[in-house]
Amino acid sequence: MIDANEYAKRRNEFFDLLDDNSVTILFAGVGKKKSGDENYDFVPNKNFYYLTGIRQENSILMLVKNDGEKMEYLFVDEKDEKIEKWTGYKLNHQEAKDISGISNVFVRTAFEGKILAFFNDNERNSEPITKFYLDLENELKIGEMKSTQAYKKELEVVHGLEVLDCHELIMGMRMIKSEAEIEMIREAIASTELGLKNALINLAPGKYEYNMRNIFNYTIYEDQDSDLAFPSIVAGGKNGVILHYPNQKDQLKDGDLVLFDVGAAKNYYCGDISRTYPVNGKFTDIQKVIYEIVLNCNKQTAAFMRPGITLKEANEFAKMFLANECFEKGLITSKEDIGKVNYHSVSHHLGLDTHDGTDRISKLIPGNVVTCEPGLYFKDLGIGVRIEDDILITEDGSEVLSKDIIKEVKDIEKMLGSKK
Numbered sequence: 001m002i003d004a005n006e007y008a009k010r011r012n013e014f015f016d017l018l019d020d021n022s023v024t025i026l027f028a029g030v031g032k033k034k035s036g037d038e039n040y041d042f043v044p045n046k047n048f049y050y051l052t053g054i055r056q057e058n059s060i061l062m063l064v065k066n067d068g069e070k071m072e073y074l075f076v077d078e079k080d081e082k083i084e085k086w087t088g089y090k091l092n093h094q095e096a097k098d099i100s101g102i103s104n105v106f107v108r109t110a111f112e113g114k115i116l117a118f119f120n121d122n123e124r125n126s127e128p129i130t131k132f133y134l135d136l137e138n139e140l141k142i143g144e145m146k147s148t149q150a151y152k153k154e155l156e157v158v159h160g161l162e163v164l165d166c167h168e169l170i171m172g173m174r175m176i177k178s179e180a181e182i183e184m185i186r187e188a189i190a191s192t193e194l195g196l197k198n199a200l201i202n203l204a205p206g207k208y209e210y211n212m213r214n215i216f217n218y219t220i221y222e223d224q225d226s227d228l229a230f231p232s233i234v235a236g237g238k239n240g241v242i243l244h245y246p247n248q249k250d251q252l253k254d255g256d257l258v259l260f261d262v263g264a265a266k267n268y269y270c271g272d273i274s275r276t277y278p279v280n281g282k283f284t285d286i287q288k289v290i291y292e293i294v295l296n297c298n299k300q301t302a303a304f305m306r307p308g309i310t311l312k313e314a315n316e317f318a319k320m321f322l323a324n325e326c327f328e329k330g331l332i333t334s335k336e337d338i339g340k341v342n343y344h345s346v347s348h349h350l351g352l353d354t355h356d357g358t359d360r361i362s363k364l365i366p367g368n369v370v371t372c373e374p375g376l377y378f379k380d381l382g383i384g385v386r387i388e389d390d391i392l393i394t395e396d397g398s399e400v401l402s403k404d405i406i407k408e409v410k411d412i413e414k415m416l417g418s419k420k
Helices: 004-015 046-052 081-087 093-100 108-117 148-159 167-174 179-201 209-222 237-241 285-304 311-328 335-341 409-417
Strands: 022-027 033-035 060-066 069-076 105-107 131-134 141-143 162-165 226-228 233-236 257-262 264-266 273-278 369-372 375-378 383-386 389-393 398-400
Touching: 004 046, 004 060, 004 069, 004 093, 004 167, 022 046, 046 060, 046 167, 060 108, 069 093, 069 108, 093 105, 105 108, 131 148, 148 162, 179 209, 179 257, 179 264, 179 273, 179 389, 209 226, 209 233, 209 257, 233 237, 237 257, 237 375, 237 383, 257 383, 273 285, 273 383, 273 409, 285 311, 285 369, 285 375, 285 383, 285 389, 285 398, 285 409, 311 335, 335 375
Parallel strands: 022 131, 069 105, 131 162
Antiparallel strands: 022 060, 060 069, 226 264, 233 257, 257 273, 369 389, 375 383, 389 398
16 A cells, blocks of 8 residues: 555656646546546546545645745535435545645645735745646546636636646656556556456356356456456457457357456556466467467567667567568568567557556656556457556566466466366
8 A cells, every 4th residue: 555655755746847836636536427417436636636645536736836845735525314224434634644645634625715815915935826736637626517627727817817727737656666666557457467367267168258267257347356457358369359359259269369458446546467378278270370470579679678778668679579470470561560460569568547647758767666568469360469568667677466367378278178
């Protein structure tokens, strides 16, 4: 778990990125409508959560930097036993303090008054506030009919302030993971491995894609304090060439491959793993050729990832490796044709989001966690292969965090063959 001291340290570092005489407002957000009077499960704005550890809907973080002084305020819903009977327990002020490390905790209804106080000349004995920072990520709801974009316009009109976007500032911080964050990702990967093992125990011709998906999902939900990082993808045969295959209703056939793109999450920290298996437990010759190309690319690219390398360079490395191997094996007639069978990037940052603030031109530095996911997709052969691992950039290279999730042909065939 991440403790209050780390959240306080993050806020202090964030303050250093802000202009003086400014106010920053971050909203946890509100649930989004699903249908009728039903909402999707609430997930807090991850930038708000990153600086507070608070998961509760309607909560607000206010950071004031004025004449060099740093002030922190947290606003949470007032406890109401009648409401709690319907929607569940609400944090009291002490609990919110203990989680976030913020001493000044108020009821949410006090928020507007606190804002106005910083614009009241009679109450303020310091330099005037000249700038506001908001997280202006698209569609970030802060009320039933209100977004941060709408709040930005309101602040500009009512107070005549310059409103700046702090989204990229926080995303830049999030790209460098602490030891506690890395441990959360390790736990998410371990949970993902458990889900894959349980799915493989049941893998056999005649089963359906949704059977494998449901077994994986059930395992994750049963693993204490785990959730899904994203909707699980299980794609058999020809469906494996569709990157975000949505239907998962087809039967798994003898002689086909099945591609898993799955991940668990621990305290919102994500694992993101892809593995490809033979449905009947044995790779055909052509499947093995394609699989080994992808596997070797996965290993070589992971080794190539290190401080000073950009994701763009890693992608170019992987693309060239695949092009050379596919041309040499006669799978494509020209190296320039590689785009027809490899049509996605090899990496993105990973953390509180599955695609965590990816910057493709900045050089990797220690503490970055990225994916390594080469793939080859031959629609005419009904073969899609992707092998994805999660990589920690270290001081002198990289560490494959998901190295324990089997991917060698001999290990896969041995595990699947042991069921017979």
